[in-house]
Amino acid sequence: MAMAAMDARKKKSGGGGGGEPLLGKYELGRMLGRGTFAKVYLARAVAGGEAVAVKVIDKAEVMGTAGMAPRVLREVAAMRRLRHPHVLRLHEVLATRARIYLVMELATGGDLLSRLAALPRRRLPESGARRVFVQLVDALSYCHARGVAHRDVKPQNVLLDGDGNLKVSDFGLAALPDTLRDDGRLHTACGTPAYAAPEVLRRRAYDGAKADAWSCGVILFVLLAGHLPFDDSNIADMCRKAHRREYELPRWVSQPARRLVSRLLDPNPDTRVAVESLAAHHPWFKRSLSVDSQLDGLLNGEPERAVAFQAAPPPPLNAFDIISMSPGLDLSGLFGEHDKSLREKRFTTTASPEKTLEQLGLAGGKLGYVVVVGKKGVECLPLAGGRLSSGIAAMSVEMSEVAPPLLLVELRLEVAAGDVDGGDGEVKGFGWEQLRMELGDVVRAWHSCEDLCEI
Template sequence: MAGTKSRSSAKAGSPLLGKYELGGLLGRGTFAKVYRARCLTGGDPVAVKVLDKPGLAAPGMAARVLREVSAMRRLRHPNVLRLHEVLATRSKVYLVMELAPGGDLLSRLASLPARRLPEHAARRVFLQLVSALIYSHARGVFHRDVKPQNVLLDADGNLKVSDFGLAALPDSLRDDGRLHTACGTPAFAAPEVLRRKAYDGAKADAWSCGVILFVLLAGHLPFDDANIADMCRKAHRREYAVPRWVSQPARRLVSRLLDPNPDTRLAVAELASHPWFKRSLSVDSQLGGLLGGQAERELAFQAPPALNAFDIISMSPGLDLSGLFGESRRTREKRFMTTASPEQTVERLGQAGARLGYFIVGKKGAERLPLGGLSGLVAMSMEMSEVSPALMLVELRLEGGDGDEAEAFGWEELRVELGDVVAAWHVCEEG
């Protein structure tokens, strides 16, 4: 791959930590630069986000990086940018991610003569965005900064939602089950977020989807004002005009998404039943093809795909940034392999909890199973992924509580209680 050696490498003129060869600069932000790179072992192209550790000392930056890594570790979806690995030196942190060589959606729209897409192409783009967000929301991740700049395109023109630095995770919710942090980009943020009210993360992302859909169809923003208060007033009054070339079903969908009342706003998960999505999808030559079929099938919740060897490696402690900020993962997270079915694993975990003093709260078979215990100060999440038809990878993680509470949790007792359900506990531990 052509390109000048980056000064961000561990040593000028040498591969990054012996694993990647950095190439040309793809972009830069206040505290980070993104480079094209090549994996030295397989030659696969990747993108490497380089962050200076002194920059992470800025207020909120370390938390933002940890949040981005935590969110991306939860998500394995064809329309979500994949995080492969996290590396660090004494002065820098490197996030190794999937490469999206097509650039961002905003740049792609700006390159078009009308700065917008034909409706059939807009439907295809929007379908992929919605599919990614339905999946993310089902995994407890709310993006909170959905905008064209954060939607990337791969070599085939498929969407990749990126930049989860402002994402909200389940532990961001307060006792009222809502979010309270005002964040995001004003032109794409929901009115309740701009007004600093408590809000539903899924409904806030739905508003942002409405703005993106309007941009895809019209070629400009529905609300565009340098004065945020004025822009918020326009949003509340629905002061926007849909161009005449937009079809009636698309107009109705925009109206349902750009509803200033979050209680009546269409949720992302409800989009599959909208008439605009029930039409057959056409092939868009500018952004690549998509096989036809019912929109409900494309929008259906997608279970985590089967893992390959690289997936398992990418879930190793190399992806854990907590040690960079003074927190150990050793007492927080364990993984094991099992040949038992998901139903058997959940049942055995419940039986073990009954004997060890915690209990399962939540629907059987759910992807995240909070476990009560330790006086309610700590909860546990569980995620299962298929390695092969006969083998599952189970990840257990303590959520909340302090270090002493995590230390007090009886991992070894749990392993003994699970018995033959655990095929290989030691494989996935640290150390």
């Protein structure tokens, strides 16, 4: 009965296929939305029953419209590069003679604009805005590290899953490395004017990542104020207002948030802050949500965390690297590092770098840190401007490839003098064993040089 109902909805909505599963793999259901050249349907996998979204693109319409075919190819190429918790995932691409089907992750919470419109003041409390913005910056930092500039960042393209977590979507205007001209810049003016950077509106050469940073600034303003900073039907006038920074944030917005908006809505792209540096350096990102845990129903109230992934694959280890890790060849004592074994731990894993860092980030909710990318690389920094525990200022994370898919992960604490306890292999206030338990099955072997030498 349920199958018949789904088939009936599919025929009525124009999904095609005469009731048969799409290429024998997906049962199309009701229409979720439509665009100029595409329709999006709810669907369910025949094998396993997983709910997905299927974007159906008409080949004839796309091929008959200038510039649309490259846009579809760009969207597919960009999404295939990206695997991140806050980027909408492309599962697979199917095609027939008449249509292209993009099978994507289903975001059941709608888009951010609709969610804001449903709120009484069309804005979030600052605590809620921070959590939303942290996830957005996390996603875009990941995209930029992989050579993808979104170029159409706006609330309509930020979806929410059933738990209220963000999913950046619609990469049809995305720029890839092969899009750059000889000057290393982009030259195509695109995007939505109210969210586009001034240099894009003025049709000048621009940096795609810096243009995304401006769009993030507009979104942050909307989250805090409930309206656009520059809203004018005349694009030239809107651009002039942007260059003069003619916007006004409500009085209830904190000074750190105001400074962040100002650094993002900088009309000069050379001095505009990059989203990649925010989590590591801006104090608004480092503030704990321990007193701001309620998000007024928009999100699920989990503690704030900023998990950022490495921009490049871990470097391979050679035989000399592995041998030098043997305790018998550790020369650190010659340089006064007698407590090195208490401050450093290693483990091997077959999980991906992204999965490993994600699990480290989840552990941070219990151990008191966030995982960020700074000048020193990947680090675990304390919440609330405090310390991971007594005397511990930070923990660095380094990954190296031993032999695919085996990775070596090295954790190193930066400890203040006098905070090493020589009795139980622990640094005062920090339990390595607790961290090991929180990492779960990500850890294959904990601090075992012998395992490495046997590989």
